[in-house]
Amino acid sequence: MGDILFLGHRVPYPPDRGDKIRGFHILKYLSARKRVHLIAFADDPRDLAGKAPTEMTGHASVIWRAKSRLRASIEALLTRKPISLTAFDSSAVRGAVAALLAREAIDTIYVFSSQMAQYLPARPRQQVIMDFVDMDSAKFAAYASEGRGPMAWVMRREANLLFQYERAIAGRADASLFVSEAEAELFRERSGAERVQVVENGIDTEMFAPDAPFEQIDAIDALIVFTGQMDYRPNIEAVSWFAETIFPQIRVRFPQAQFAIVGRAPSEAVKALARQPGVIVTGEVTDVRGWLAAAAVVVAPLKLARGIQNKVLEAMAMARPVVASRAAAEGIDHADTLRVGETAGEITDAVIALLDDPAAAAHLGRAGRARVQARYSWNARLAPLDAILGIGVEAPPHRTAA
Known part of the structure; x- marks a missing residue:
C-alpha cells in the first residue's frame, strides 16, 4: 500500500x-x-x-x-x-x-x-x-x-x-x-x-479536564469567559455583540461581573472593548485552561458559525457551564448539557440564571463533561x-x- x-x-x-x-x-x-x-x-x-x-x-x-x-x-x-x-x-x-x-x-x-x-x-x-x-x-x-x-x-x-x-x-x-x-x-x-x-x-478530554495540571489564574467573582482567535471575524462580531449589548444587562444584576475575551491577535475593535467597565482583553495566553477553569460561565454568542465549535467542546470538557448561540451549538449533541439562546435577551437571561444558581451551573458543567467524554473523544x-x-x-x- x-x-x-x-x-x-x-x-x-x-x-x-x-x-x-x-x-x-x-x-x-x-x-x-x-x-x-x-x-x-x-x-x-x-x-x-x-x-x-x-x-x-x-x-x-x-x-x-x-x-x-x-x-x-x-x-x-x-x-x-x-x-x-x-x-x-x-x-x-x-x-x-x-x-x-x-x-x-x-x-x-x-x-x-x-x-x-x-x-x-x-x-x-x-x-x-x-x-x-x-x-x-x-x-x-x-x-x-x-x-x-x-x-x-x-x-x-x-x-x-x-x-x-x-x-x-x-x-x-x-x-x-x-x-x-x-x-x-x-x-x-x-x-x-x-x-x-x-x-x-x-476533544482531548485528558488535557481539557478540570483535574489536569495547568496554570491557575487568580479567582475573579462572576467571571464570564469567551475564548477564540480574536482576529477572526465571527469571533470579533460575537464578543462585540456580547460586550456592547448583553454584558451591560448582566452587570445590572451582577455589578461585579467581569467579561474576559481570551485569545491571541485581538483586532483593534476587540482591544477597544477593554475600555468598557468589566471587560478584560487578555491577548494570547500560554494556556486557555486556567481561564476556563476560573469561569463562572463560558459564552459562545456567535451569530455566524459553521460546523462544530472547538471552543464549546473545550469548555464542556472543563466541566464549565456554557451558554451558546443557536449557531454555535449547531452540530453538537448537547441535549441538557448547555444553554442555548437566540436573542440578546435569551442569552442574557441564561447567563444570569447560571450566575444566580451556582449549584445548577455546576451540575450543567458536570453533565457537559460527561457528554464530551462519551461522545467526542x-x-x-x-x-x-x-x-x-x-x-x-x-x-x-x-x-x-x-
Missing part, C-alpha cells in the same frame, strides 16, 4: 487554534495507520519552527505564506477566481507537491480545506479525500447578506465563485468530508454532490476515516527526516 499526502492550508501544529486542532489530530490519526507526508503553509513565524507529531513518519514541508490580501484580491479580479484561492496560490507549494508525487509512492491525497484542492494533479491517480470542514461559500453568502455597498459585492462574488469551485472539487473527490451533519446536508442540498460524509471534531470521532480511506492500524515505515 502507498503513502498519504496531507495538504494543509495551515501547518497543523502546534494545535493552538480551531482549524489546526482538527488538522493535528487527523494527521496524528492517519500517521498511526500509514506513512504520511505533509505539505502545508505557515502564516505565523513560530510555526516555521514547530515540530511535527512524533507519530508522523513521512516528510514535512512547511512553506511561508507571504502573499498580501491586496495582491490576492487583485489576482482574483484578474483571473476571475475567488480570493480564497488566490490567497493560497503558490508556485513553491505547487513545486513541492509535484516533486513529492514524483518521488514517493502516494496512493491517497488528503486535502484539508478547499484552498488546497488547487494543488491536486489534473487527473489524480491517487484516491482524493476532500476535507472541506465547513461550507465556506455559505459563510461568505451570510457576510454578503449582512453587508452593504462594495464589500457586500465582494462577499457575493466570493460566495458564488467559491461555491462553483467547491461543487467542482466535490465532483472529482472520492469523498467530501464535513464536520457536522448540518454542514454536510447543506452542501448536498445546494450542490447535488454525492459521496458526502461526516467526520466530526473531537478524537479516536471515536475519527474512526470513520478507516472505512473512508480503506485503511486499518498498521506499523508505518521508519521516519524520514524533514
Whole structure:
C-alpha cells in the first residue's frame, strides 16, 4: 500500500487554534495507520519552527505564506477566481507537491480545506479525500447578506465563485468530508454532490479536564469567559455583540461581573472593548485552561458559525457551564448539557440564571463533561476515516527526516 499526502492550508501544529486542532489530530490519526507526508503553509513565524507529531513518519514541508490580501484580491479580479484561492496560490507549494508525487509512492491525497484542492494533479491517480470542514461559500453568502455597498459585492462574488469551485472539487473527490451533519446536508442540498460524509471534531478530554495540571489564574467573582482567535471575524462580531449589548444587562444584576475575551491577535475593535467597565482583553495566553477553569460561565454568542465549535467542546470538557448561540451549538449533541439562546435577551437571561444558581451551573458543567467524554473523544470521532480511506492500524515505515 502507498503513502498519504496531507495538504494543509495551515501547518497543523502546534494545535493552538480551531482549524489546526482538527488538522493535528487527523494527521496524528492517519500517521498511526500509514506513512504520511505533509505539505502545508505557515502564516505565523513560530510555526516555521514547530515540530511535527512524533507519530508522523513521512516528510514535512512547511512553506511561508507571504502573499498580501491586496495582491490576492487583485489576482482574483484578474483571473476571475475567488480570493480564497488566490490567497493560497503558490508556485513553491505547487513545486513541492509535484516533486513529492514524483518521488514517493502516494496512493491517497488528503486535502484539508478547499484552498488546497488547487494543488491536486489534473487527473489524480491517487484516491482524493476532500476535507472541506465547513461550507465556506455559505459563510461568505451570510457576510454578503449582512453587508452593504462594495464589500457586500465582494462577499457575493466570493460566495458564488467559491461555491462553483467547491461543487467542482466535490465532483472529482472520492469523498467530501464535513464536520457536522448540518454542514454536510447543506452542501448536498445546494450542490447535488454525492459521496458526502461526516467526520466530526473531537476533544482531548485528558488535557481539557478540570483535574489536569495547568496554570491557575487568580479567582475573579462572576467571571464570564469567551475564548477564540480574536482576529477572526465571527469571533470579533460575537464578543462585540456580547460586550456592547448583553454584558451591560448582566452587570445590572451582577455589578461585579467581569467579561474576559481570551485569545491571541485581538483586532483593534476587540482591544477597544477593554475600555468598557468589566471587560478584560487578555491577548494570547500560554494556556486557555486556567481561564476556563476560573469561569463562572463560558459564552459562545456567535451569530455566524459553521460546523462544530472547538471552543464549546473545550469548555464542556472543563466541566464549565456554557451558554451558546443557536449557531454555535449547531452540530453538537448537547441535549441538557448547555444553554442555548437566540436573542440578546435569551442569552442574557441564561447567563444570569447560571450566575444566580451556582449549584445548577455546576451540575450543567458536570453533565457537559460527561457528554464530551462519551461522545467526542478524537479516536471515536475519527474512526470513520478507516472505512473512508480503506485503511486499518498498521506499523508505518521508519521516519524520514524533514
